[in-house]
Amino acid sequence: MRQQTTVRTPRRVAALLAVPAVLAGAAGLTGCASQDGVYAHAATGKDAVAIGVDATSPEQVVLGEIYSRVLQQLGRPTSVTALDNGVNAGADALPVLQETQVDFVVACTGTLVEANDPAAAAALRKEHDADPDDAGFSDRVYDAAVATLPGNVQTVDPSPSQGCGAGDLPNNVIPVFRKGVFDRTEVNRLNFITRVLASSALEKMTKEYTAGGELTDVLAAWMIEYAHIDVHAGELADPAGAADPDSATGGSGK
Template sequence: MIRRRQTSRRLGALTAAVVISLGALTACAEHEPRRDHQLDRERAVTISVNANSLEQLVLGEVYQRILAHEGRQTVLVMEDDITVSGRMDRLAEGRADFIIGCTGDLLGVVNPTTAEELVESLESADTPAEEASAADEVYRAFVGSLPTYTTTTDPSPAQGCTAGQEADLPQNIVPVFRAAMLDGSEVAAVQGVTKLMTTADVSDMLEYARGTDDVTKAVDWWINANNVLPAEADDEREEESPNYLYQP
């Protein structure tokens, strides 16, 4: 079953300026048919997450909130397919515009040969400097292997996907989205929240969600604790009841 959550809230502008990463634009892999980029930037962004992963549900809510904050309509689609490759396929087929993953797992999907080589070459990394270098190497390999119709941001310092397919590689959380979908301010907002999140932040949101059995409250708590959005944004959000649509 596919469950959709739709929002159309306009919440204003982010309080902190962020810098768009030019290195996230890719230059290799397959091409897709020509699309009308203006129409892409006017329609709702479909965010695809794994319904069986609390981490995916929490992160999907975070990014949905940030895009709504920029005035962009979003649809959060909760898929029963648990694989990273399944979410990448939905991007390729145009059934999703935005996914969230981790650099090691994503590299394993878009370039399994390089992922395997890096597992062997990075297994001896054990100091903080070596681990940081390994994380950067995996991220750069992942970006260089992305299809040209997709892009990403700088990686989050947060490590996720603890049950990932490439457990021996760094697993920095990153969004992947169709390059034509977001304008500059939207990319900057996505970049800002990605860089802000730490491993402890994600862990705390997951613990809060488990304790309250409420993903939205967990994200509300983290956003308020870190002043991610203006206070009035949460007041406006409380007044609205999001629509849930179910599709077999």
């Protein structure tokens, strides 16, 4: 059975997906749920963040929950919020961040370029037609996606995983979020988690969720292996134990 959805209406945001319980354990974090579903950590005092997803997309629900739990591991209160019907978290990522109370969305590189700089997208497609075997093409699409971001929005290094459906351009998964919301440790952690998300793993989790699997069951093995989070026990593992010491130093932005 899928998680239930309750309703609230801040600006264009329409529905609040059920948020997982606060993770507590090794770091000694405690917390409680507020009436609107946002979980607060008394031990950290960090502001809550809203992660916007397209609730009709199993891929988006899976990705939103992964990032939510990773941030909770670091003591960040989160909510996973369903965007209004018709809002595409990938193509509409920048309007969502600029015009709503959502702080974080999961988008894809090619989709961002197509939506926000059609001329650059056309030029990239022409480059690819001229040299379809260019090994650096995905990196250039990522650079073009970063170039579309306004000054108050940033991202991290791209995932090797492709998302957001098929397209003419590479669609490497990237989280996009308001600049200044997260501290350096959180940005580095988001960077690491994004980099270790493989296409095969995302496809497997999405397929299992689409088939009716419980979201916690779907995420369990991947979260243990790559984030050291036991989603069933609700326990907080040592974030340092899963951190990549060579992860990027703060993510990209503009």
